[in-house]
Amino acid sequence: MKILFIIENGLQESLGVASIIAYISRTGGHTADVVLYSHVKDIFDYIKTTKPDIIGFSIVTGSHRFAYSLGKKIRSESVIPTIAGGPHATYYPEHMAESGAFDYICRGEGEVPLATLLNSLSKGENVTDIAGLWINFSGTWHKNPIGHLLEDLDSLPFPDRSLFFKYPFLKNMSLKRLITEIGCPYPCTFCHAPLYKQEMLGKGRLHRQKSPQYVIGEIESIQGIAPLNSIHFSDDTFGHDLKWLKEFANIYKDTIKLPFTCNARADTNMEAIGLLKSAGCVGVQIGLESGSKRIREELLKKYWTQEQAVEVCRAFKKVGIKLMATNMIGLPSETLEEALSTIQLNATCGVDFARCNVFLPHPALQLTKWAQENGYIDKNYSIDDFDAAPLNPIVKTPHREQFINIANLFSLSVKKGLMKGPFGKLLLNSKPNNLYNFIGSLNLMQEFRFFNLKLLPALDYFRNTIGNPLGFKYGAWPTDRVGKK
Missing domain, CATH: 3.40.50.280 (Cobalamin-binding domain)
Known part of the structure; x- marks a missing residue:
């Protein structure tokens, strides 16, 4: 068939x-x-x-x-x-x-x-x-109920990307993504991982990882059909198993020898940092999320301290690994001071690049349900109300416009301290406007630098996906053609 x-x-x-x-x-x-x-x-x-x-x-x-x-x-x-x-x-x-x-x-x-x-x-x-x-x-x-989970990921054939690579802008993109594991052991309330655990309970081992040898073979299968200059491992947290990471690092640096980026935590083990560097890691995306201890621990269930985050970030930078911090604002019950503290945390950690997203309340998330129970989102909020627009805070807050401004000016504020003093207050309290939107759209340039993207393939990729490299609109062409001939 x-x-x-x-x-x-x-x-x-x-x-x-x-x-x-x-x-x-x-x-x-x-x-x-x-x-x-x-x-x-x-x-x-x-x-x-x-x-x-x-x-x-x-x-x-x-x-x-x-x-x-x-x-x-x-x-x-x-x-x-x-x-x-x-x-x-x-x-x-x-x-x-x-x-x-x-x-x-x-x-x-x-x-x-x-x-x-x-x-x-x-x-x-x-x-x-x-x-x-x-x-x-x-x-x-x-x-029918969900069936048992596949225990051995190495029993799967390598993913067949060839049908995607018939599109030159996908094939020629110098960076390719891989996933080495399924499941995440952490309880973050803004993430799908706790939902996954709930749905798959009793269906088998939730956290499974491909062997280092399988991962190497998968990379080599890509090299056989497409250009490959760098890799991003899209695991929620890459290499948190030290035994696995040691074996992977030894094989990867002797065979593949390509620079790679990955996702890491603010409480990453110091030995893991050294292993990542030895393997060829050139950048990590690290979820700082919030500068507020209350927000991190009570709402997000992230239990590392600010001191840990600063120490880990400095350790990554010391060995020459670039840092892209991911952050959220517009969280339920978040104050303006807590949002501004997130800027300060990024600055203190000395991150090289800083992303900031407005919280998107998927209806099934634990954090969304908490927000509904506590009056920060309407109780009848459902999937029909979900809006994936990147700058549309849905949480009830008196600081909606300030949060939009912070999101647009976040990266520049981390680097230049824009939100400090009287001038910062003026910027913060201005009406959201096209100039701020344009400044926010320039954050995409961080992707070029962090991922070391080759310019022409990357420009072709972004032209064919988001349409405008300086805009937030996703989709090369409008999808409202659905149903029209």
Whole structure:
């Protein structure tokens, strides 16, 4: 059978879809295709030309409206069944079922359920009892529980990225992403990890990691089909297992020898810092999140101290590893002073680059539920109200406009102290405006420097994904073409 995956745009090729494509090919001999909606003139002509047996969507919350709209249109105009998976399907299946857009919903990890579905459909067998799938059969949803987790990630074939790399701007991008593990041991309330633990409880070992040898093989598989100058490991926290990191560092520096970046914590072990440096790490993204001890501990469940953060950041810088700090403002109950303290924490830590996002309250998050219970978000707030716009604080606060200004001026304030003194107060209390938006958009230039991106491939990538390298709008072309011919 042939499955067509429709991806809204190429902002990030889906590693989950690439893994599923490789798995269904190996276990059932099925074929796949990937199309970027943003890069096809008429999706329905494409479907008619390529003749898939089933159409798939991998959905993250925020892109669900696009998938719902297109899925409903496909179901109304053809008999080709649709299936949707991804994080949104795992955490909001009822909402997806009610959308009328899909025949199948895949919850949890998709490799085994999708392969089982395709195998059964190709043989004309019953499909209503496949673990991990919700099946719409004659208007009734058969809601099967999530199946057991794959224990051995090394048993999976390397993700097949070739269908994404048919787009030159993805293939030629000098940086490629990898994930070495599934699951995160930390309880951060603004993250999906606690939700994942809750949904997968009793389904097997939650935290699983690919062996260093597998990771090296996966990198070499990319080198065989595309340019590769640097790597970003997108694990929530890379290399927190010292035994694993020691083995990885020894192999990586002798074989791959490429610079890489990764995500780390503000309480990173000092030995780990040395191992990362020896392996070839040139930059870490470190989640400082908030300068307020109250916010970090009581709301976010991050239990490191400011002294730890400063010590760790200085240790990274001492060995020549660049720091990109990630931060949040507009958090429930956050005061203006606490938001400004986040700027000061970044300055004290001496970070090289500073990102700042406004808190996006996904309805299923623990922090969102706390905010609803305590009156900072409406109790009837739901997925229908969710807005992924980067500068739209949803939390009730008297400081909404100041938070928007802080987000736009954050990086410049860390480096130049803009928010200090009378001038800083004037900047802070001004109405949000296009000048501030423009300054905020320049933060994207940090990505070029932190990730050591090669200029021409990076410019081509950003032109084909966000449209304007100096803007916040995602999607090379507007996706309101859904439903139009």
